[in-house]
Amino acid sequence: MRSLVLILTGFAVMGLAFWAYRENYRTQAALAETAALQRQIADLREALAIQRAEWAYLNRPERLRDLALLNFPRLGLVPIDADRFGRIDEVAYPRVELPALHGIVDTVALEAGQ
Amino acid sequence: MIRTPLRPLARILSARAKGENPDAIERENRRLRHEEMRDRQRLRAEGRLLILGLFFFGAFTVVGARMGTLAASDPVEPVMATSGASILAQRADIVDRKGRVLATNLATHSLYAQPPLMVDPDRAAAELARIFPDLDAAKLRADFTGSRKFLWIKRRLSPEQMQAVHDIGDPGLLFGPREMRLYPNGTLAAHVLGGAGFGREGVSSAEVVGTAGVEKQFDTWLRDPANGGRPLELSLDLSVQAAVEAVLAGGMRLMNAKGATAVIMDVRTGEVISLASLPDFDPNARPVPRAGRDPSDSPLFNRAVQGVYELGSTFKAFTIGQALDLGLVAPETLIDTKGPLKWGRFTIRDFRDYGPELTVREVLVKSSNIGTARIATMTGAERQQAFLKALGFFEPTGLEIAEAPTGRPLLPRKWSEIVMLTASYGHGLSASPLHLAAAYATIGNGGVRVVPTILRRTVPPEGGDRVMAAATAATLMSIMRETVARGTATFADVPGYAVAGKTGTADKPDPRGGYYDDRVIATFAGVFPAHDPAYAIVVTLDEPVETSGTEPRRTAGWTAVPVAAEIIRRTAPLLGLRPELEQGTGTGLIRVRN
Numbered sequence: 001m002r003s004l005v006l007i008l009t010g011f012a013v014m015g016l017a018f019w020a021y022r023e024n025y026r027t028q029a030a031l032a033e034t035a036a037l038q039r040q041i042a043d044l045r046e047a048l049a050i051q052r053a054e055w056a057y058l059n060r061p062e063r064l065r066d067l068a069l070l071n072f073p074r075l076g077l078v079p080i081d082a083d084r085f086g087r088i089d090e091v092a093y094p095r096v097e098l099p100a101l102h103g104i105v106d107t108v109a110l111e112a113g114q
Numbered sequence: 115m116i117r118t119p120l121r122p123l124a125r126i127l128s129a130r131a132k133g134e135n136p137d138a139i140e141r142e143n144r145r146l147r148h149e150e151m152r153d154r155q156r157l158r159a160e161g162r163l164l165i166l167g168l169f170f171f172g173a174f175t176v177v178g179a180r181m182g183t184l185a186a187s188d189p190v191e192p193v194m195a196t197s198g199a200s201i202l203a204q205r206a207d208i209v210d211r212k213g214r215v216l217a218t219n220l221a222t223h224s225l226y227a228q229p230p231l232m233v234d235p236d237r238a239a240a241e242l243a244r245i246f247p248d249l250d251a252a253k254l255r256a257d258f259t260g261s262r263k264f265l266w267i268k269r270r271l272s273p274e275q276m277q278a279v280h281d282i283g284d285p286g287l288l289f290g291p292r293e294m295r296l297y298p299n300g301t302l303a304a305h306v307l308g309g310a311g312f313g314r315e316g317v318s319s320a321e322v323v324g325t326a327g328v329e330k331q332f333d334t335w336l337r338d339p340a341n342g343g344r345p346l347e348l349s350l351d352l353s354v355q356a357a358v359e360a361v362l363a364g365g366m367r368l369m370n371a372k373g374a375t376a377v378i379m380d381v382r383t384g385e386v387i388s389l390a391s392l393p394d395f396d397p398n399a400r401p402v403p404r405a406g407r408d409p410s411d412s413p414l415f416n417r418a419v420q421g422v423y424e425l426g427s428t429f430k431a432f433t434i435g436q437a438l439d440l441g442l443v444a445p446e447t448l449i450d451t452k453g454p455l456k457w458g459r460f461t462i463r464d465f466r467d468y469g470p471e472l473t474v475r476e477v478l479v480k481s482s483n484i485g486t487a488r489i490a491t492m493t494g495a496e497r498q499q500a501f502l503k504a505l506g507f508f509e510p511t512g513l514e515i516a517e518a519p520t521g522r523p524l525l526p527r528k529w530s531e532i533v534m535l536t537a538s539y540g541h542g543l544s545a546s547p548l549h550l551a552a553a554y555a556t557i558g559n560g561g562v563r564v565v566p567t568i569l570r571r572t573v574p575p576e577g578g579d580r581v582m583a584a585a586t587a588a589t590l591m592s593i594m595r596e597t598v599a600r601g602t603a604t605f606a607d608v609p610g611y612a613v614a615g616k617t618g619t620a621d622k623p624d625p626r627g628g629y630y631d632d633r634v635i636a637t638f639a640g641v642f643p644a645h646d647p648a649y650a651i652v653v654t655l656d657e658p659v660e661t662s663g664t665e666p667r668r669t670a671g672w673t674a675v676p677v678a679a680e681i682i683r684r685t686a687p688l689l690g691l692r693p694e695l696e697q698g699t700g701t702g703l704i705r706v707r708n
Binding site: 046 | 214215218219220221296298299300302352353356357360608609610611683684686687688692693
């Protein structure tokens with residue numbers, strides 16, 4: 001009985017040792033992956049910052065003004081002024097397209113025919 | 115274990131035979147047995163002590179070794195605990211009120227050299243001079259072949275330059291990562307943003323330090339990692355600022371002015387929507403202030419905040435507002451305007467003769483110096499001083515940029531009678547255009563003091579001091595509306611936006627004493643729309659002259675006012691103000707019969 005407990009304990013220790021060994025390597029792998037991901041995140045963030053800076057640079061008012069001027073014949077962009085404000089009652093209702101009349105439809109006869 | 119019997123029969127029998135006491139044998143044996151037990155127990159106790167001692171020794175050794183390694187090893191970022199959000203740029207961005215980027219960071223590289231590692235210093239020097247035309251090949255060669263171990267060559271490189279230097283292929287030329295501050299909009303809002311430079315520098319990184327403007331004022335905030343990369347939100351509006359700067363630059367050229375400034379403020383919150391000062395500069399390459407020259411001529415000089423000028427007739431609104439508020443006069447009270455008004459050796463004149471009497475309303479609409487001075491005498495020097503102080507004309511504006519404390523108003527040492535008279539129409543004391551904007555915003559805010567701020571606010575600050583009654587502010591607003599509709603500032607009448615305001619033309623003081631005859635500061639200060647004040651505007655031109663007529667015109671009505679009108683026409687729609695038709699006083703229903 002006693003030797004059985006000893007043997008089982010021995011196996012348990014070996015099993016635990018193997019588990020700890022594997023966990024250790026898995027942790028290290030996870031840490032390495034985290035580090036790689038974080039490096040990637042940092043790179044992407046840096047790229048994002050550069051894109052944002054470039055976006056802001058390409059959208060600077062001075063450049064947009066020049067572009068609007070350059071493309072005036074095509075786009076006709078002018079600075080917004082007070083005339084651009086409309087009132088809600090100035091907006092027309094959509095035109096209702098009435099169906100064209102083809103001959104004469106006798107609705108009463110149609111009713112009766114059913 | 116074999117126990118020794120206490121009374122071994124053989125020995126007992128032999129002892130009895132010899133006539134000895136057998137109990138002695140038992141005692142002896144008992145003693146021996148106890149000794150043996152004691153020895154055994156001591157051994158066990160000693161063993162335990164030894165194990166315990168070893169355990170403690172081991173534990174302390176582990177703790178000590180851990181402390182030793184922690185102290186001796188390089189700090190490593192805790193990989194497990196950090197989340198992605200903490201990997202951020204060093205310095206926070208600055209954005210406008212709608213989140214558009216005003217200042218951000220860009221990763222670049224710096225170039226340095228370690229001459230001992232160099233293979234071919236001559237060629238490296240020649241190639242570098244070819245890539246960077248501002249470098250001198252002979253000087254570089256001297257540096258590379260001399261005794262220097264390390265030198266900076268360029269603080270910032272573009273990627274193309276970096277590749278070109280890389281292509282030289284000399285191992286002694288090395289790159290260090292750098293984070294540089296970028297202002298993508300160039301000169302836009304340059305005076306507010308200020309600029310940034312490098313502080314302490316190392317090979318692998320460098321501190322970015324704000325040198326002026328909000329960059330300097332909020333330097334610690336921008337660098338604080340605890341903010342988690344939140345940008346600094348300013349109250350400026352990028353598109354409004356761009357429109358203001360464009361119009362102001364055009365107006366400055368057209369009016370032949372040497373400088374110009376414009377401020378637009380929200381009258382409820384005190385947020386500065388736009389603050390422009392010309393000439394300006396590019397904060398990406400902030401010029402170095404030149405010594406020995408008048409700093410106010412430098413493009414770095416912020417005229418709106420740092421420049422203090424005698425702002426002229428724009429102050430008449432305060433004199434009349436105070437008299438109305440104290441109940442000394444009503445808008446229709448007649449004021450004696452017979453001129454010239456003599457006070458000691460001073461003479462006060464009007465621009466032209468307005469007749470013997472004007473109502474208070476007309477005094478402001480026609481801008482009569484004599485009338486205003488007479489109203490000031492009713493108020494008295496002490497109350498006038500207190501009123502101007504309540505409007506904030508006695509201390510710097512407190513705008514959150516590094517230059518604000520230098521915009522300290524120039525005040526006369528003693529508030530004498532003559533000071534009271536001249537101050538009533540804006541002479542004898544100097545203040546910045548931002549002071550004026552804040553004071554006009556106070557009128558627009560129904561008489562509650564407005565303090566300018568450059569930071570975005572979502573709710574108006576609570577508990578502003580009341581400077582004048584709301585009814586007085588409304589009356590004053592209607593008189594200023596008339597000034598624009600039919601008085602000195604008719605050019606500012608922008609259809610749909612009911613501008614109320616006042617012009618001011620002040621002679622520039624000559625540094626050698628007295629005033630120039632032909633140099634003025636022309637100012638327009640106003641609030642729009644008059645029926646529901648939303649924004650205050652101040653436009654100031656430095657030495658303008660309008661030359662389209664037969665003789666040069668310098669008054670604000672001909673110079674600052676048209677520029678201000680164009681600014682309002684362009685920016686009011688951008689600010690989301692819907693044009694509204696005013697209820698004219700002379701119109702009514704006309705019955706038409708057919």
